[in-house]
Amino acid sequence: MSRTQTHAPSREDFAALLSETYGDDEAFEGSVVKGRVVAIEKDMAVIDVGLKTEGRVALKEFTNHGRDPAPGLGDEVEVYLERIENALGEAVLSRDKARREESWVKLEQAFEKNEKVEGVIFNQVKGGFTVDLDGAVAFLPRSQVDIRPVRDVAPLMNVPQPFQILKMDRRRGNIVVSRRTVLEESRAEQRHEIVANLAEGQVVDGTVKNLTDYGAFVDLGGIDGLLHVTDIAWRRVNHPGEVLTIGQQVKVRIIKINHETHRISLGMKQLQEDPWSNIETRYSVNQKLRGRVTNIADYGAFVELEPGIEGLIHVSEMSWTKKNVHPGKIVSTSQEVEVQVLEVDSAKRRISLGLKQTLQNPWEGFLERHPIGSTVEGEVKNKTEFGLFIGLDGDVDGMVHLSDLDWTRPGEQAIEDYKKGDRVSAKVLDVDVEKERIAIGIKQLASDPFAARKTGEEGAAGATEGGDLRKGGVVTCEVLEVKDGGLEVKIAGTDLTTFIKRNELARDRGDQRPERFSVGEKVDARIVQFDRRARKVAVSIKALEVAEEKEAIAQYGSADSGASLGDILGAALKAREQKK
Template sequence: MTSTTTYAPSREDFAALLDESYGENEALEGAVIKGIVVAIEKDVAVIDVGLKTEGRVALKEFQGPGREGAPKVGDEVEVYLERIENALGEAVISRDKARREESWVRLEKAFEKQEKVEGVIFNQVKGGFTVDLDGAVAFLPRSQVDIRPIRDVAPLMHVTQPFQILKMDRRRGNIVVSRRTVLEESRAEQRHEIVANLEEGQVIDGVVKNITDYGAFVDLGGIDGLLHVTDIAWRRVNHPSEVLAIGQTVKVKIIKINHETHRISLGMKQLLDDPWQGIEAKYPVNARIHGRVTNITDYGAFVELEPGIEGLIHVSEMSWTKKNVHPGKIVATSQEVDVQVLEVDPVKRRISLGLKQTLTNPWEDFAAKHPIGSEVEGEVKNKTEFGLFVGLEGDVDGMVHLSDLDWNKPGEQAIEEYKKGDIVKAKVLDVDQEKERISLGIKQLASDPFAAAPADESGPDYKKGAIVTCEVIEVKEGGIDVKIAGTDFVAFIKRAELARDRADQRPDRFAVGEKVDARITQFDRRARKVAVSIKALEVAEEKEAIAQFGSADSGAVLGDILGAALKARDSEGKKSAKKKTDEE
């Protein structure tokens, strides 16, 4: 007979078993576990997760884009166990957190492998949008939504689409994704395939997609090509919108393909005949042509000679007389003008035109009407440090150099007598048609007093020591200006040369128009200088009188001697005058 021993656990043993059971269950908190849906109560699913009590999960946690939908009784689901038991004695579980944990593991693997992930844009936040990556919430910056900025994002909301993970930080729970990267990659693949099927020189139809100041972008069926403004037509096109419109279908020629950057250059004018062929024969040098001004710049004006052919009138070739003037003040856009061909360069596709060449050259006209030596009249237009500019007939200017203003005065002094607006007469000295210069002289209207003087300086009126009669023309503080009678010589007699006696060396004792005798003390033809002195005349007469009538030591009185000398001079003058009258 076999005996059986029955073990009855004690209170302590039961407590230990209970603690062990609770310890195992506590280890499940914060983990994803499996459970069975045992009931559906309104909007809540009751799930048995193998614990003492069931847990409850809202049905909305099972719903939404990319989710499995509401569960049924008996379905096995994975949930996140937050706590084994709450105040109501129920297990606290979550389907959202379970999905989030699953997603993080899956997303980290995709991020490491640089794989795309599926997500749904479900909300807009500051600076971008939030994306549901099957439970994990990511941030989509606004700059990463599309290749180009888009105004309306509504069509992209709540739609499952691919994203690229740019950054992940599980500790902070941050994920940053990009939709733009996916589009660029897809577009690059598409562009590569399209470009591979295109060839330079190929003619293809396209649709104008966008217009800018420098050209138009044409959609060639998935890839854009640039149609530069200079390749739209042979003629000048100021803006592409003059010829093209968005949505317009155009036939273009592929000029160049860059297979590395996938850039395609297009042309429309290349489908037409080149009007520059045989241009030299069509527009020979010196030919005169009628054209239309199409564009005006700071350096000249462009003239259309025919569709596709333009020439440039440089600002220097626009007017004979208007210098440093903006071309817009000479011609206007759309104005019809006659021009002359100056140069043709078929290689650089340039034609140089002249406008002034079709007009009369005013310098040639002036030279024909006013030969050298003729007298002209004009208005002083400007005073400079080197002379006067005088406006002349034909809208040309002549220049009077400082040295040609006055025979007797320095140019710097003579120019002060003129002011802008004065009407002056001058003599034509030279006309240089090539340099467009006219030289004038004002002093040449009068004879050169030094040229009229005897070359050997032997004339009685000009040699050093000769006695001359002068007319006072101006009284100054330091002396007087006088003009030698019968000549154009002007001299200045300083105060010290006005008399032998200091008491008589006063300029104010002379009056304008008064005649005085003086002695020439200097006549320098090269320096063009004449100097006279009253004092020198008095001293010379005194010496002559003393020599003739004796000195004061011999008893003669100086006054008597001078009186005799003056009387003798007057007598000699009367005889000379009588002789001259008899000869006449």
């Protein structure tokens, strides 16, 4: 006896039965199906989609945020079948997902054809807003809301309006739309029509719509034109707000129209007479007048001479003495100043002005107060490799060249005696007004020790202060420093210093010892070298002793006298002391 074998039906068997019952073309899970409303229970609609069980859908899903009516009993509706049966034995249905599926198909077609779609802004999110495109939710970036930033978006919420789809990604469920693109396209059409009715040179009325640092936007009745700040008035206008206010009615002239970009340039000053016409009849070179500083730049200051007429004081014409100083440290905005006209160029619409020309040239003034040869006093302002700069009265500087610091020492050595801030006296050597230079000297305050002078009776054996400054002359020297190699001495009565070598300290070798002498001691010596051109002097005690010995022998050492050499030298030294 055979038995028929039975087993529990599988999910595939159930699907096969459904397929037999409803046909292969019927939609199943994950698709949109048609159904009929068989009951309304509270806020839910019971829908029969032809399966053995019904499903429930919230009525609000059918109303589409209050824009559509709710379905009634017996109405046929389309819903999305998520699952055939849930834990309660009901079909899981969704009207929102059904509408979203329908919308995606329509939106993809519109995106391919670059057509506009209608939607409703219903919520604000980070970076923008969400838009309902008949069931599909799109993102509207804040930058794509309007042509200009919108402060209050409340009037745009929940209002059906057109959008342009910028990007779609069905796999990720992303849609990006733009309201700005639609407005720009509409505006471009309006602008084209308005621009076609305008012409360059035409005078039109407009309303100031917006003010910026560089100008004002004027509404010409549906299209904006730019009134640049330089075209508002002939005079300098630093900001349009000085002349215009938002909402003000103005009359302007159309200067230029760009038909490709629809940009319109406007002017107000063009409706007034140009103040630069016949400018040469009102301003002439060297004319002095007063004006008001309107603007300060790195290269100079602008001065308004009359409304619409400005001249430039270049930084080099602002001060006689303040070089490389910013103009703002010499004049200030709105300050009234006296200027002199240096140049008038009507073609370039430029007037060059000078400020320093209205003041006395400080080098001329200095020369009047301090003629060449006079003595001046000032403070060391700077030390350079070629000399000292001394600040003098009248806010001018004088320069002491290295060669004018000291008569006897090299300039490189003498300059070390000075430091910044020292007060010094000097003699005016030269004033070059044209080159703005003053030469002064410190050494000229003393006489040149090498200058030619009368030496008195030649051949005198005695030494004198200041001495007989010639080769062979006898001078008195003061010991400044005792060294192993000799003595550093100064010729009394002069600024001359020299060095007596060890072998020139005495005639006798045993007396050629520097330690025999002390600082401050005065000794007599004979000049063995005196070169004015090379400014060199050399003295020798040994040479003086040898000369005195010869002179004594000649005077006291005759053969008939019978005197010894000691007697002769003693007599010579005695005569020398008496002469001193």
